Amino acid sequence: MSRKTKQIIGRIAFYLLLVVIVFYTVFPFYWAIVSSLKAGSELFKVEFWPSKPAWDNYVAVFREQPFGRNILNSIFVAVSTVVLSLALAVAASYALGRIQFKGRTILLFTVLGVSMFPQIAVLSGMFELVRALGLYNNLLSLTLSYMIFTLPFTVWVLTTFMRELPKELEEAAVVDGAKPFTIVTKVFMPLMGPALATTGLLAFIAAWNEFLFALTFTLSGEMRTVPVAIALISGASSYELPWGNIMAASVIVTVPLIVLVLIFQRRIVSGLTAGAVKG
């Protein structure tokens, strides 16, 4: 075999591998979309392209349970989680990233340690806390409890970011007698746009996807977030799951996420790796 044919075969094999990777990662979601468009008994035929696409499942999801309300709940919880954790993390990361003081390293590692906590390990204590605060079956219980997994990585990533900004930035402001609060809001905030967008998006996705706390701290169908609603969709009996509805609901809540991720893919990749590799 000549070198040239060898090269061509190698190239074809490589592209074949790429096709396999794309098929592997994309097919399951493609299949969910196809299934969601099959109404009635069409669903039970294996067809890789829906011959009679119909919206019935999408209509049924909203008719048979408060799914619209569930989506609003998820949006409220995710947005409030992002706002609260970013506000707390920006302040903390300024101190951790820019100011030398005793105990800084210990604090950083404590924060990192919290990210190792299994959620189940705080579940009973959190349940007690939520009830004591009168937040049981209230969306604010989720905003509060989600801080346990959003704060560690927002603080960590923003601290890394703050530390890398040049020293001169702040020196001029300090000489001018600016107070730390002014320094954070006027000097650093304008520069932090990209970092805030990345960490905010990661926090949003984490909150949007969370299941265990949402399952435990809410009771009524009206208060459920989307993951809980999708997990608990049930049919007449446990053997007759309405798969069409489940697929439709899955597509509805996933499409916005995928769009966000594709738009911000570069930022997400750098955010994920900044959190992990440098940590």
Next chain:
Amino acid sequence: MNTVVTSAENVVLQDKEKASRLTRERVRSAWLFIAPMLVVLALVAGWPLARTIWFGFTDANLSNLEGAEFIGFANYQYLLTDPEWWNAVWNTFVFAAISVTIETILGLGIALALDAHFRGRGLLRAAVLIPWAIPTVVSAQMWGWMFHDVFGVINHMLQGLGLISKPIAWTASPDTALIAVIIVDVWKTTPFMALLILAGLQMLPNECYESAKVDGIHPITVFFKITLPLLKPALMVAIIFRILDALRIFDLIYVMSGNNKDTMSMSVYARQQLVDFQDVGYGSAAATLLFLMIAIFTVVYLTLGKIGRED
């Protein structure tokens, strides 16, 4: 002459005083800025963890947390003799070991492919991110449908290819339930692994590769002798992150197969005790044990990492 020097010294002294006052002020404001975050973290992490550990030593019941009474190590004694708990421990370890191993190998492959230069690389990276972006609950349901024994597309495809003669009840049969869970987890988290490894790959120095190319060393040798050793630190971090995640797995298993014994993980076991059986004391003891295992694993890893770095 003399007076000039002293006044200059004075200025320096004053400056120093001013500087140290400024430093002190800055340190004070540092704590002020960190305080809100620390208070919230103590409230949602420290306090609940402490309460969970305490509940583990009591007979607390979900409907009557206030009436909990201290019962010493009774919960732990019972836990350590409960075959269902050990079954959950075994399932979790098998799940973590197999899924993280496969994810690492696949992730490495995908990362190497993404690191090559070709047209449509952006497209491939976007495609790889899709499983990561999909909520775990949704992945569990999507795959649950694909694994359906009668109408599932996976049985259909495998039968079409002649690989199986009759449909497999993937999620229901004890032989395949855990395999099904592992397949979904691998699908969902390999992208994360691939991206972390890719970041590591892109930080490797180019020079080694160029000289290897000049020396005409086979690419496979280059991979094992150069790439893999250089990549080890990044790879280890990614693996640790994944193992910690796998050890606490809950959503995927709970949504795919509920409280089924064949797939029950430690988290699923603890939640069942806590919520379904309302036995907060016993469930908290199980949760505390899981926490301890993860803590020990982390500490051991960090110490080993430190020793490795000092060499």
